[in-house]
Amino acid sequence: MATVTGLPNPSLALGASRANVPGESKPLPGAEVPPRLKISKLNFFYGAKQALFEVDLNIATNRVTALIGPSGCGKSTFLRTLNRMQETIRHTRMEGQILLDDQDVLQMDVVSLRRRVGMVFQRPNPFPKSIFENVAYGLRVNGWKGNLREAVEHSLNRAALWDEVKDSLHKSAYALSGGQQQRLCIARALAVDPEVLLLDEPCSALDPVTTAKIEELLFHLKESCTIAIVTHNMQQAARTSDFTAFMLDGKLIEFNPTSQLFTTPADPRTEAYITGRFG
């Protein structure tokens, strides 16, 4: 069956070698490796208005999980509950359970939670500081005692930005292009070595070339990091993720390995969305 992308197996579209990635050719939800994040019966309210309804989802360790769905379906809201960023908004309420490595996220100290679960936002938001200081910020704020310069270099390398900025670390972050700034934000998030990286439509403000660079980045990153990415771009989800969750009106409609969801979607609504009938 021809798929949305016209390729038989979208998850191999990047042509990257999968030989070294541990233990799978057909990954099943939460099969071999225990999921890093377990979300159960998640309800979320903005004041009186309910935005998420009984969401159950597992985010697999060292994999990329994509969240897709039409505007307003709640995918960003959901993402932001994972690192409790929704708490910064007034009059919000959450019910249900989120477990990070079997620890209840709500019981944890929110500051240490956010060290372990990092976030990259839709629009690049570097601080009005130097490139170096941006990456070092998370380390400084969390009382990092090691060699700052090495850590910054390591992060910039992981974000594939080091070569471009290594001679201008003390320049303002605002001197970088949009794509570079977003990679800087990724480096900044990676500096504190999070177990999970959440990305909320990270490429929506970027051009296709930069987007490809970042997608390639994610592919390498997942070896050391669990990744959840919200995207409104289905091709991107098909290209980059191992698992995809489709959401609609605050509910989780389908959650399956990406290749399966895009070739043989289980739910008719999923099929309607991915074939472009709505959204």
Add this chain to the structure above:
Amino acid sequence: MDTSATAVERGAPPSAPRALLRQLRHGDEIAHLITLIFASTIILITSVIVYELWVNSHLTRQKFGWHFFFTSTWDPVFEQFGALPFIYGTLVTSAVALLLAVPLGIGAAIFLAELAPPKISDSIAFVIDLLAAVPSVIYGLLGVFILVPIMRTTVEPGLKATLGFLPLFQGPIYGVGFLTAGIILAVMIVPFIISVSREVLLAVPSDQREAALALGATRWESTWKVVIPFAKTGIMGSVFLALARALGETMAITMVIGNDPKVSASLFAPGYSIAAVIANEFTEATADVYLNALIELGLVLFLLTFILNGLARILILTTTQRGTAHE
């Protein structure tokens, strides 16, 4: 791929988790508390101001009651105090100032909001803001040495000759007096009228102007008949604001008003204002009653400016909100 150099402790803070938790939460709460305390001192200070004004004027409030506002005698020797000359002087100079400043200010505001291209409008507005920054005592200096002689030799005789049939322009000419004070005050308050009116006019949605122009109105007609009426509450607010400032002006007034506690019909006559008498006589007020009388005048001034500023804010807010709601 964690090297030991990069591994930040995962989920296990340096010391006991609970203690760190408490400490971190503490940080936010302490910051909240500290800023709250400093913000509260503002409320504290303002309350103490009102309290001190009230308490330190009780002698004259008790002795004279409401008569304080309607009596003209100001006799420290016999301890008879009446505030009428000062209230009169404050009102008259403010009225003169408004009469001169309002047309001038609104005219300039119209030019800046409707006619001038944005860059020029901003530059001119900046220059006018600088005018607002000039200290009162400098206005006084110019008033004493430049304006007063001109008033005495040229302007007031001229007014007397042409409009001398009005009681306003009769009587001996000194140079200092209500009119001179009113003129200086006008220059001092015009920047406030311009600045606020300009903002209010700019907040009028452009579709209002466009509708008028599309009907064949001239620029002036569109401005005068459509934009200004739309913004008139806000402009009134700017006038109230300017009036509130005028009431409180001290130095320039006391240097050119003549400092004579009399009620006179003529604008050429010397007079006195509330702020001016406090400035001049405060340090000479040896008796308690005398001081209380002056402080009661301060209380009056406070209340007047409080009411005017409050009204001004409401009026300005209504217009700017109407503008944005409309769009």
Add this chain to the structure above:
Amino acid sequence: MSVRTIWRKSVNVVMLSLTGACAALTMGFLFFILGYLVYHGGKDLSWNFFTKLPTPVGETGGGMANAIVGSAKLLFLASLIGVPIGFLGGVYLAEFGGRTFSFLVRYTTDLLNGVPSIVIGIFAYTVIVLPMHQFSTLAGGFALGVMMIPIAVRSTEEFLHAVPTSLREAAMALGASKWKTVATVVVPAAIRGIITGIMLDLARVAGETAPLLFTAFGNRFWSPGWLQPTASLPVVIYTYAISPYDDWHRQAWAAGLVLLGLVLFANIGARLILSRKTMLQRS
């Protein structure tokens, strides 16, 4: 074209030109003030002016050194009061405030802003001069400090609000607590605006005369420490201007030029700093 149209068109041109004339006239006031002060005050600015104490009436060669130092001391005290309360109050309103209390604080701040400066002088008198039984630099500095608070609060709050929420979110997502976010990201981002706001605030109170008349009072000599009455630039201008002595009049002009120069310098400087700031952020 009918008569009526010609009339309307002429009215249009006349009225619009008049508004331009209003704007020109108002601008002219400033240039006249500045020009006249430069002309009249410039010739009497001398080394003596800045370094010598006032001399007895009749003797020339006196200066305003004590008034200049006095004003500096008053401004220093004023900033000790005005800056912490203004800055932290502004931080409270922008970052921590709850709805009702913030409203109360804002309302009171606006109220305080509208209080005439002479009334603030009365307040400082009752609270400091009366208990101490003497005029002092402390009382004058206190009065000026209280006057500084509302503008410092308002400008701090405004510049903190202008920092985009995305920066706050970025910091919090990295594990920074609320106060750390404010201290290490938000305030540094807004610091230039806050500092210029305080600069303008200081320039404004530097020119205030009325609240000093019965707090710092005046002094023809040096004022040691903080508990003695002190001369200040605006009060000396006032005293000299209304005096009958020509030499004092000349000095008043010179002092007026210095004072106005300082005020304008601060205002123009602030504007330049702020416009440079926006260029930095745009790149």
